[in-house]
Amino acid sequence: MPKINFITILDMFLLLLFILLLFRWILANSIRRKHRIHSQHGIDQEVIIEIGGIQQYLYIRGQNSSNPIILFLHGGPGTPMTPVLHKYQYGWEHDYTVVNWDQRNTGRTYFLNKKKADTIIASLSADQVVEDIHEVVLYLSKRFNQDRIIIMGHSWGTTIGSLFVQRYPELTKAYIGISQIVQLNDGAALMAAEIRKKALVQGAKKDAEILERLQKGLHDSLKATEAAVVKMYKIGKNYISYMSDSFAFLKAGAVSPYFSLRHLSYFLRKEKLQAPLSEYAIKHDIREQSSSYSVPVIYIVGQYDLHFKYLFEQYYPLIKAPYKNMISIANAGHNVMLDKPDQFSQALQKGLREMNKVTLMEH
Secondary structure (H helix, E strand, C coil): CCCCCHHHHHHHHHHHHHHHHHHHHHHHHHHHHHCCCCCCCCEEEEEEEEECCEEEEEEEEECCCCCCEEEEECCCCCCCCHHHHHHCCHHHCCCCEEEEEECCCCHHHHHHCHHHHHHHHHHCCHHHHHHHHHHHHHHHHHHHCCCCEEEEEECHHHHHHHHHHHHCHHHEEEEEEECCCCCHHHHHHHHHHHHHHHHHHCCCHHHHHHHHHHHHCCCCCHHHHHHHHHHHHHHHCCCCCCCCCCCHHHHHHHCCCCCCHHHHHHHHHHHHHCHHHHHHHHHCCHHHCCCECCCCEEEEEECCCHHHHHHHHHHHHHCECCCEEEEEECCCCCCHHHHCHHHHHHHHHHHHHHHHHHHHHHC
16 A cells, blocks of 8 residues: 655645635735725724723724714624625615624624633623714714614614613614514524414424424523524424525625634634623523614524524514515525625615605604
């Protein structure tokens, strides 16, 4: 048997790694160059400011800095969307200045405060994050001379976003909830029940039994609930046409001009870094808050975001606001803007135009 030359294998591996990294660098820089802000009044800026006693990271982009501000609150807890914004955000930037913020102990904000991460965990709470939003909004309002800004939350971002807009309506122009959370375990239980109905119609008793066990086994653990939902989707693919791309975030991040490979280490620690917020998230129930809002509200849901959609559709009629609208994006799941970026962008801008028209007429 011929001997394997270990040096040759190592050299080939290093060469392949170099080629992949070079390919990534070329793609990332091509995206950055293509979408560089050239307009005279545009903005493309990374900002580090002190918020809540620590340094926090903002990334601000837009073709005209006098346009209305959208503050994007990412989900998770602890899943920054800055690495994947190139997949969906550019279309908004002609009419809005978009601010991405890596929340406390998340992404680039984590790296700015890495040595204090354990201390931050000890005091980490939803209330603290809502007050962080308050400080970010005050900074943006002052810097861009806008009394009110648009708050846009996705998933976990809708939990803290809805809390913020009810606490500080005077600073909020509108609230946009993408994949709005009502209650995570109740949403998962309803998802299991709905898929189970479809399974029973087709005589799939085994699938129905598994779904019933998953439904009854839900408890106060975000990680466990997320794992149960993944299993529900695997069964659900037999009864619905939608198939989520589990690697969408990874593929987008791999060629992102806004993501460095050194940031991968954050995701290895994410669960620990966000533990107090994960405990809060699994127990939080928006139905225990007031369902009245003093500002216009727009909700965007994916047709196949089954974990969140079914329960939110039951909750939506209870919401009272000066203006409200629920927009469904066909053939999209939980990460609506990644699944269907063009449809999402069109729906967002159309929704905001309609909102502005109605609120202007009322005034």
